[in-house]
Amino acid sequence: MRGAMKPSIVHCLKLLMLLALGGVTMHVPDEDDVVASLGALRLDGHFSFDDAHAAARDFGNRCSLLPAAVLHPGSVSDVAATVRRVFQLGRSSPLTVAARGHGHSLLGQSQAAGGIVVKMESLAAAAARAVRVHGGASPHVDAPGGELWINVLHETLKHGLAPRSWTDYLHLTVGGTLSNAGVSGQAFRHGPQVSNVNQLEIVTGRGEVVTCSHEVNSDLFYAALGGLGQFGIITRARIALEPAPKMVRWIRVLYSDFETFTEDQEKLIASEKTFDYIEGFVIINRTGILNNWRTSFKPQDPVQASQFQSDGRVLYCLELTMNFNHDEADIMEQVS
Numbered sequence: 089m090r091g092a093m094k095p096s097i098v099h100c101l102k103l104l105m106l107l108a109l110g111g112v113t114m115h116v117p118d119e120d121d122v123v124a125s126l127g128a129l130r131l132d133g134h135f136s137f138d139d140a141h142a143a144a145r146d147f148g149n150r151c152s153l154l155p156a157a158v159l160h161p162g163s164v165s166d167v168a169a170t171v172r173r174v175f176q177l178g179r180s181s182p183l184t185v186a187a188r189g190h191g192h193s194l195l196g197q198s199q200a201a202g203g204i205v206v207k208m209e210s211l212a213a214a215a216a217r218a219v220r221v222h223g224g225a226s227p228h229v230d231a232p233g234g235e236l237w238i239n240v241l242h243e244t245l246k247h248g249l250a251p252r253s254w255t256d257y258l259h260l261t262v263g264g265t266l267s268n269a270g271v272s273g274q275a276f277r278h279g280p281q282v283s284n285v286n287q288l289e290i291v292t293g294r295g296e297v298v299t300c301s302h303e304v305n306s307d308l309f310y311a312a313l314g315g316l317g318q319f320g321i322i323t324r325a326r327i328a329l330e331p332a333p334k335m336v337r338w339i340r341v342l343y344s345d346f347e348t349f350t351e352d353q354e355k356l357i358a359s360e361k362t363f364d365y366i367e368g369f370v371i372i373n374r375t376g377i378l379n380n381w382r383t384s385f386k387p388q389d390p391v392q393a394s395q396f397q398s399d400g401r402v403l404y405c406l407e408l409t410m411n412f413n414h415d416e417a418d419i420m421e422q423v424s
């Protein structure tokens with residue numbers, strides 16, 4: 089048997105030269121070929137190449153990463169087929185995929201440099217992916233990942249129901265906020281939005297469509313919730329509902345002292361009988377913001393009587409609401 093060949097000094101020098109000159113080549117598919125091969129996929133929706141600039145923008149306006157293509161999925165299988173194709177290209181492929189909800193990220197999280205942006209709102213618009221509300225003992229809604237929360241609310245309200253946990257601003261998508269956390273004034277009671285999901289349908293990084301929940305595929309379920317789209321693309325979410333409040337008393341309380349503000353907030357959150365929504369925030373009264381809030385205050389409140397010297401100062405605000413039924417209208421003032 090012949091012994092293993094020992095590398096000569098010349099071989100070693102050649103290897104060093106190759107490494108130094110960057111001569112180790114990997115097979116990287118040409119971007120045009122990749123885009124052409126994506127174009128060959130049979131889809132219910134379509135790829136577009138002329139709206140890449142729109143997909144390279146987000147709310148933060150600080151990052152602009154131009155994708156090679158934008159997928160407007162017409163079905164979940166479009167998303168799966170595209171991700172599967174990219175997965176099959178292997179690790180050497182430069183192509184990345186990013187789901188884009190309403191693009192309200194601040195730092196390019198929903199962008200893909202030279203890759204594929206999946207416009208999830210197109211999937212929400214596909215007729216087969218409508219918002220479906222289920223009543224009964226454990227009411228819930230099945231919503232497409234690309235659906236705006238405002239549309240989910242409109243649908244559930246038709247059944248007298250509403251999600252338990254919210255963001256303040258509702259023109260964000262279901263998949264977008266569930267990939268973060270989804271926080272607002274109900275979180276102290278119900279947890280953030282990610283704690284109010286019963287089930288998800290996800291397209292994994294291999295392009296498989298998987299249903300997951302606390303009981304089934306729980307690793308994937310908990311990774312995707314708050315996972316910034318890194319563990320799969322949420323194509324549907326089953327969200328817990330509760331009876332929608334009939335009437336709401338809404339109060340804003342202004343503070344100039346931080347300690348008093350946080351003490352009050354903690355006290356209210358810890359109380360057993362308390363408000364249904366409690367949120368604290370910090371503002372600078374730079375733009376006459378308090379004047380826009382005048383409906384929140386009564387004429388005798390100090391902010392209206394100009395006793396509250398606040399221009400340009402940092403202020404703290406507690407926003408509170410309490411829910412009532414129609415027959416409780418006369419006790420609203422007293423209770424709150």
Ligand SMILES: Cc1cc2nc3c(=O)[nH]c(=O)nc-3n(C[C@H](O)[C@H](O)[C@H](O)COP(=O)(O)OP(=O)(O)OC[C@H]3O[C@@H](n4cnc5c(N)ncnc54)[C@H](O)[C@@H]3O)c2cc1C
Pocket residue numbers: 146147186187188189190191192193194197198199208233234254255256257260261262263264265267268269270271272316317318320321322323
């Ligand atoms: C004006 C404004 C108000 C806001 N108010 C609140 C608030 O009250 N409470 C709060 O918690 N947050 C708030 N946010 C933050 C907001 O929740 C996040 O920026 C959220 O990601 C935006 O949702 P989007 O649909 O625009 O997602 P995008 O910005 O499009 O995407 C966000 C991230 O999620 C990923 N993603 C998007 N869709 C999916 C999907 N279907 N599956 C998997 N991953 C996906 C993206 O790849 C990206 O990483 C606010 C933001 C703005 C700009």
